[in-house]
Amino acid sequence: MSMTTTSPAAATPADLGFAGTLHSEWIKLRSVRSTPWLLALISVITVGVGTQMSSSMNFDWVEGGMPPQGVQAAGVMALTSSTDLNVLVVSVLGVLVIAGEYSSGSIRSSFAAVPRRVPVLLAKALVLATVTFVVVALATAVTIPISLTVLAGNGVDVRLDDPYYWRGAAFGVVYLALLALIAVGIGAIFRTIVSGIAIVIGFVLVLPIALGFVPGGLGPMIWLQNVTRLLPFNLGRAAYTHPGYDDFISLGARVERPADGLWALDAWQGVLGLVSWVVVLFLVAIVALRRRDA
Numbered sequence: 001m002s003m004t005t006t007s008p009a010a011a012t013p014a015d016l017g018f019a020g021t022l023h024s025e026w027i028k029l030r031s032v033r034s035t036p037w038l039l040a041l042i043s044v045i046t047v048g049v050g051t052q053m054s055s056s057m058n059f060d061w062v063e064g065g066m067p068p069q070g071v072q073a074a075g076v077m078a079l080t081s082s083t084d085l086n087v088l089v090v091s092v093l094g095v096l097v098i099a100g101e102y103s104s105g106s107i108r109s110s111f112a113a114v115p116r117r118v119p120v121l122l123a124k125a126l127v128l129a130t131v132t133f134v135v136v137a138l139a140t141a142v143t144i145p146i147s148l149t150v151l152a153g154n155g156v157d158v159r160l161d162d163p164y165y166w167r168g169a170a171f172g173v174v175y176l177a178l179l180a181l182i183a184v185g186i187g188a189i190f191r192t193i194v195s196g197i198a199i200v201i202g203f204v205l206v207l208p209i210a211l212g213f214v215p216g217g218l219g220p221m222i223w224l225q226n227v228t229r230l231l232p233f234n235l236g237r238a239a240y241t242h243p244g245y246d247d248f249i250s251l252g253a254r255v256e257r258p259a260d261g262l263w264a265l266d267a268w269q270g271v272l273g274l275v276s277w278v279v280v281l282f283l284v285a286i287v288a289l290r291r292r293d294a
Helices: 018-031 034-055 068-080 083-104 107-113 118-153 163-190 193-211 219-229 232-240 245-250 267-291
Strands: none
Touching: 018 034, 018 107, 018 118, 034 068, 034 083, 034 118, 068 118, 068 163, 068 245, 083 107, 083 118, 083 163, 083 193, 083 232, 118 163, 118 267, 163 193, 163 232, 163 267, 193 219, 193 232, 219 232, 232 267
16 A cells, blocks of 8 residues: 655745735735824825915905916915925835835845845835825825815815816825835835935935025026926926916916026926836836845
8 A cells, every 4th residue: 555645835935926925015014003104194294284275375465366377276286285295204104115124134034935026126116106196195085175165265266177186186196106116216225214214305305405596597507407307306396286386376477487498397297207217216226136135
């Protein structure tokens, strides 16, 4: 009598496909204590700042009234006014997703399960971008009726048949989701929480603001102003800003013509520029991921 023994299928790294990696990263993201707090903070900032900004807008004092395009731009400005603060929160969250595992050493377990490494990075990025998009979209959806109601109470009647209003709302959400990917890319390159957060905030917020003080009308400095427009912060602004923004900030006064040679980016160019930054940073991160030890 012969007995055949069948050994159970050993779990191999290949058993964990990309779907399994996604599920694993989703579990890890929601189990980190800071994640729900940061996501809740994004929601509170979006609704709170949007409501406060809407309540502060009143153009009764403007002689002749605000032009219709300016009113629409004011509506978008009130709705997206929380974006600059949310940039800080999203940047921190994006770096923590990847650099936090390097700091704790748990990244070794992730790479042991997925030795090719790149799927781990892509799964982290996809999960975070999706969660960020959903949270910001829901918070924006809550803010829209509140903002419109408060603005109407101040005599600022925003038209809902304006496609640029909805584009500004949508692209404000897309901007933060893409910024989360930029933060993940930088976190994967530098691998430490402190340096990753410092570099993301410096690159996204400090650098464009500092370069913004350079006079754009000076011929030799026009190239620097154009480079500044290609930084993520300004690309995001270009993406969600309403075309009537000049009428809004000028309050009906004559708008000065920009200096010759300065680039004016439209919304789609802003989005494509942000996508380009994501691609470049992830290519660098992937090369670093493959060459360095965990």
